Amino acid sequence: MAMDRTxxxxxxxxxxxxxxxxxxxxxxxxxxALPRVAASRVVRVEPGVTLLGFDFSxxxxxxxxxxxxxxxxxxxxxxxxxRLLESAEGTPIAVPELDGYELDVERTWLRxxxxxxxxxxxxxxxxxxxxxxxxxxxxxxxxxxxxxxxAVVLLINVDWGTDELRRMLPILKRKNARxxxxxxxxxxxxxxNLTRLIVAEGHEVATHGHDLTHGPKAxxxxxxxxEDIRTSVAVIEEITGQKVKYYAPHKSEVDQTILQTAADLNxxxxxxxxxxxxxxxxxxxxxxILGTFQKARAGDLILMHPKENTVKVLEQAxxxxxxxxxxxxxxxxxxxxxxxxxxxxxxxxxxx
Numbered sequence: 001m002a003m004d005r006t007x008x009x010x011x012x013x014x015x016x017x018x019x020x021x022x023x024x025x026x027x028x029x030x031x032x033a034l035p036r037v038a039a040s041r042v043v044r045v046e047p048g049v050t051l052l053g054f055d056f057s058x059x060x061x062x063x064x065x066x067x068x069x070x071x072x073x074x075x076x077x078x079x080x081x082x083r084l085l086e087s088a089e090g091t092p093i094a095v096p097e098l099d100g101y102e103l104d105v106e107r108t109w110l111r112x113x114x115x116x117x118x119x120x121x122x123x124x125x126x127x128x129x130x131x132x133x134x135x136x137x138x139x140x141x142x143x144x145x146x147x148x149x150x151a152v153v154l155l156i157n158v159d160w161g162t163d164e165l166r167r168m169l170p171i172l173k174r175k176n177a178r179x180x181x182x183x184x185x186x187x188x189x190x191x192x193n194l195t196r197l198i199v200a201e202g203h204e205v206a207t208h209g210h211d212l213t214h215g216p217k218a219x220x221x222x223x224x225x226x227e228d229i230r231t232s233v234a235v236i237e238e239i240t241g242q243k244v245k246y247y248a249p250h251k252s253e254v255d256q257t258i259l260q261t262a263a264d265l266n267x268x269x270x271x272x273x274x275x276x277x278x279x280x281x282x283x284x285x286x287x288x289i290l291g292t293f294q295k296a297r298a299g300d301l302i303l304m305h306p307k308e309n310t311v312k313v314l315e316q317a318x319x320x321x322x323x324x325x326x327x328x329x330x331x332x333x334x335x336x337x338x339x340x341x342x343x344x345x346x347x348x349x350x351x352x
Contacts, residue, residue, distance in 0.1 A: 048118030056112055056121075064112055065105060072103040075123065077339055080148050081132035084140060091254055092140035093271075095299075097130035098148045099337045123341070130337060139259050142246075143271040145299035145334040151327040152300045153334045154179035155272055157248060159187050159212050161306030165194065168311055169201055175318045177328035179203050182248040182270075185210035185232025192239045199240045204330040206246035207232040207267070216249040220257050229265055246270045246331055270331065272303035278310045286313045293317040298326060299334070 045056040045064055052071065056064055079100035085093045107124035115121050145153060156179050158165060172179060181198050183205055188195045198205060209216065210232035219225040233244045247267040249258055254269060262269045276292045278284040289304075290313045296302060304310055321328060327340060 043113055045112050046115060046117040046119075049112060049115045049121060050119075051108070051112060051121045051123060059112075061109065061113065065109055068103065068105045068108055071123075072105060075103040075125075077101055077148070079128045079130040080146060081130045082134045082137055083132070084137050085144075087143070092138060093143040094134055094137050094140040095144050096134045096142070096146050096335045097132060097337050098146040098339055099130055100128035101125040101339055101341065102128065125341065127338075133337070134335070139256070139263055141254050141259060141269040141271050142335065143301065144273045145301060147297065147299035149334065149340050150298050150325055151329045151334060151340055152296050152298070152302055152321055153331050154328060155182060155248065155270070155301050155303050155331070156180070157182045157208050157303065157305050159184040159208060162187075162191060162194065164306035164308060164311050168306055168314060169197065171311075171314050171318070172203070172328075173201055175315065175322070175328075177318050178330050178333075179328065180206055180246070180331040182206045182208040182246070183232075183236055184208045184212050185235040186212070188232075188236050188239055195236070195239045199242050204332055205236055205240055205242055205244065206248065206270070206331070207236060207244050208248050209250050210235070212250045215251045215253045216258050216261075217253045217255065220261065225258065225261050226265065229262065229267070233265065233267070268335075270301070272301045274300045275303045276305075276310065278307045279305050281307075281309075284309055289313050290317055290320075293320055296321060296324075296326070301331070301334070 043061055045059045047057045049056050051068075052075070054067065054071070056067070059067065077098075077100045080098040082097035083095050085095060087093055102125060104124040104126045108121070111121045111124060145151070154177070156168075158181055181203055183195065183198075185207065188205075195205070207229060209219075210228045214222075216225055216228075219228050229247060236242075236244050245266075245268060247262040247265075248270050249262075252271055254271065259269050274292060274296060276284065276289050278289050284307070286309045289309055293302070293313075318328060329340075
């Protein structure tokens with residue numbers, strides 16, 4: 001009996017050893033294929049995928065992240081707080097804030113890794129809010145966008161010049177330039193279809209007051225300013241369906257009463273930083289109007305009107321601004337704290 005148990009034990013050991021030997025042999029045979037399997041699972045960016053003009057074709061995750069880390073040091077803008085200035089007349093003037101941003105390497109890599117072949121990828125960013133916001137400042141007029149934003153705004157006051165305006169709109173459309181039109185309520189009521197077209201073309205509408213027979217200071221003295229502005233807003237909003245957020249006082253008259261009246265109607269008072277003076281026919285030759293555009297800097301709010309000489313140089317003026325790298329955007333876009341990121345659309349003709 002003892003002999004039988006010993007024999008069975010030996011047989012059991014032999015069987016166990018043979019089983020492990022089989023496993024080991026299988027692993028040895030599979031070993032040469034393991035690198036090929038691992039290699040086949042390496043994620044590479046598809047051919048023709050670009051980011052900010054750089055070709056990421058075929059890069060592995062490690063290689064792509066290394067390049068993104070290099071780009072991140074340059075692809076970064078610090079936030080700029082809103083600040084308060086004072087005009088020569090003592091009127092407070094606010095300059096809006098601008099949020100900062102930095103490249104989000106993790107999310108940008110995921111966009112690269114999942115992008116189809118031959119496509120440009122937009123970088124993902126992390127926003128850094130500005131410490132002081134426009135809402136934190138005392139009541140004041142807007143007269144300048146943030147100069148860190150590579151853009152300008154065309155502020156187009158409209159109470160006349162209907163035929164010229166009809167000629168301006170196709171030029172702005174062809175040049176992919178958006179503007180903010182400050183309409184008098186009286187003009188909008190007389191030209192509802194043209195008012196709707198302005199919005200349909202991608203522009204913004206705001207109020208210049210209703211009846212411009214008198215300036216806002218005279219209206220305020222007569223106790224009629226609030227009603228005049230309220231009437232214009234109601235007319236424009238009814239026609240366009242677009243909310244009115246800004247008020248440009250006639251004759252650029254502004255004081256604390258005017259500021260407060262507009263604020264009571266949830267409107268921000270807006271002036272300008274650059275004036276074409278194109279309403280003055282004797283002074284505003286096409287050359288002088290174009291000369292004003294040549295003075296434009298980032299963040300400028302450029303005042304203009306639908307005048308014959310303005311129409312003559314409008315296309316050349318837009319080309320000039322685009323050549324300096326400025327986008328032509330709406331006032332809301334300029335005053336927004338959101339930065340204009342490199343590579344965003346703008347400044348190019350749309351061929352329409």
